[in-house]
Amino acid sequence: MDARTDSPLDVKAVAAVVLGNALEFYDFLAYSFFAKEIGDAFFPSGSDTGRLLSALLVFWIGFFSRPVGAVVLGAFADKAGRKPAMILTIALMAAGMLIIAATPTFKTIGWAAPALVVVGRLVQGFALGGEVGPSTAYLVEAAAPSQRGLMASWQLASQGVAQLLAGGVGIVLAFALGGEAMHAWGWRIPFVLGVLIVPVGLVIRNHLPETAEPDDSQSIGEVLGTLSGSHARLLVAGFLMIMASTVATYAGINMPTYAQTTLGLSLKISAAVTVALGVSSIVFSLAGGWLADRIGRRPLMIYPRFAVALVAVPAFAWIVHEPSAASIITVTVAISILTNFASAGSIAGIPEALPRSVRSAGLSVAYALAVTVFGGSTQWVINKLIAVTGDKLAPAYYLAATGLIGALAAFVMPETRGREID
Numbered sequence: 001m002d003a004r005t006d007s008p009l010d011v012k013a014v015a016a017v018v019l020g021n022a023l024e025f026y027d028f029l030a031y032s033f034f035a036k037e038i039g040d041a042f043f044p045s046g047s048d049t050g051r052l053l054s055a056l057l058v059f060w061i062g063f064f065s066r067p068v069g070a071v072v073l074g075a076f077a078d079k080a081g082r083k084p085a086m087i088l089t090i091a092l093m094a095a096g097m098l099i100i101a102a103t104p105t106f107k108t109i110g111w112a113a114p115a116l117v118v119v120g121r122l123v124q125g126f127a128l129g130g131e132v133g134p135s136t137a138y139l140v141e142a143a144a145p146s147q148r149g150l151m152a153s154w155q156l157a158s159q160g161v162a163q164l165l166a167g168g169v170g171i172v173l174a175f176a177l178g179g180e181a182m183h184a185w186g187w188r189i190p191f192v193l194g195v196l197i198v199p200v201g202l203v204i205r206n207h208l209p210e211t212a213e214p215d216d217s218q219s220i221g222e223v224l225g226t227l228s229g230s231h232a233r234l235l236v237a238g239f240l241m242i243m244a245s246t247v248a249t250y251a252g253i254n255m256p257t258y259a260q261t262t263l264g265l266s267l268k269i270s271a272a273v274t275v276a277l278g279v280s281s282i283v284f285s286l287a288g289g290w291l292a293d294r295i296g297r298r299p300l301m302i303y304p305r306f307a308v309a310l311v312a313v314p315a316f317a318w319i320v321h322e323p324s325a326a327s328i329i330t331v332t333v334a335i336s337i338l339t340n341f342a343s344a345g346s347i348a349g350i351p352e353a354l355p356r357s358v359r360s361a362g363l364s365v366a367y368a369l370a371v372t373v374f375g376g377s378t379q380w381v382i383n384k385l386i387a388v389t390g391d392k393l394a395p396a397y398y399l400a401a402t403g404l405i406g407a408l409a410a411f412v413m414p415e416t417r418g419r420e421i422d
Contacts, residue, residue, distance in 0.1 A: 019204075039054055043055060078223060082138040301413055307403075
């Protein structure tokens with residue numbers, strides 16, 4: 001049964017669906033922003049560096065439960081329907097954030113504190129691994145055929161919204177509370193705010209119409225068997241495309257650090273880069289989705305990734321030789337535009353190319369594996385390459401190589417614009 005109508009999704013429905021993806025990035029950025037305070041609160045290492053690295057390691061651990069969530073919750077969405085899966089994932093997200101926000105410090109409960117934080121991160125990773133597939137499948141299935149690209153691109157735009165929100169909350173709290181209060185308890189507030197948003201999402205998601213009838217005919221093993229069999233080629237291509245976008249996205253997130261530590265630019269310029277990246281993520285994700293509905297998915301999946309491969313090295317060479325606010329913001333925004341165009345084509349094209357029976361699981365698995373392997377490691381790899389080689393262009397080589405791989409993988413994908421997907 002095709003529950004999709006030709007009337008556009010209303011703003012409330014789109015907001016309810018993409019809320020989970022927004023919370024994912026909000027949580028990531030809030031944790032990164034307060035990693036030092038989290039390390040001091042929960043880890044007993046004698047050095048500041050040791051506590052910080054422990055906090056970042058626990059954050060990375062959360063990535064490893066994503067593939068499990070992708071398999072279990074993605075297949076659940078294909079069996080039980082999109083809405084039950086979306087309600088479950090956002091409830092699990094709230095549980096993970098609440099654990100981190102409410103866990104007493106190491107001084108209060110000892111080793112139970114870091115253990116609880118690890119549990120919270122694993123719960124969040126499990127939920128987030130299963131969030132993107134069901135919610136994107138819902139947007140694609142519920143949207144009018146002429147708007148599927150634009151509707152799916154809201155998943156990407158929500159990341160920019162979350163980036164601006166998390167950065168804004170962190171800056172406001174830092175100025176309002178001062179260093180001592182922030183270190184003692186103020187860092188918990190962003191996570192509490194995230195938990196408070198969740199009930200709104202639960203209520204709205206509960207009232208969404210279903211786009212896929214429950215299908216108990218397939219077990220999780222059978223869903224995975226179908227994906228690894230007749231859809232294996234498409235799944236590998238999707239993984240490689242998402243890999244390229246993930247590396248470019250996290251390289252962009254690393255640009256403020258690159259500006260300060262590698263180029264020696266000021267904190268103000270670094271902050272301006274963060275704001276520019278957030279705004280461009282919102283604007284050009286939606287522009288890419290709009291364009292995908294007009295010229296097709298394949299051109300956007302292929303050509304912007306080739307462009308990243310071609311311009312990365314000369315662009316970074318410019319900012320290395322002429323480090324300034326103008327050069328680094330221009331390069332960051334230019335790569336963000338290309339990345340968001342490519343991602344907009346992919347976020348619509350991958351689920352459209354899969355049948356409804358494995359659509360949620362397929363996108364979930366490809367996305368979760370790519371983000372697990374490359375999302376948690378890109379910033380470390382980039383900074384390690386710079387440290388080992390002494391070459392300030394190292395991020396550009398990594399971007400160019402992954403961009404080329406993603407572009408070549410995109411040739412496997414069919415054109416799905418205007419196609420009946422069921």
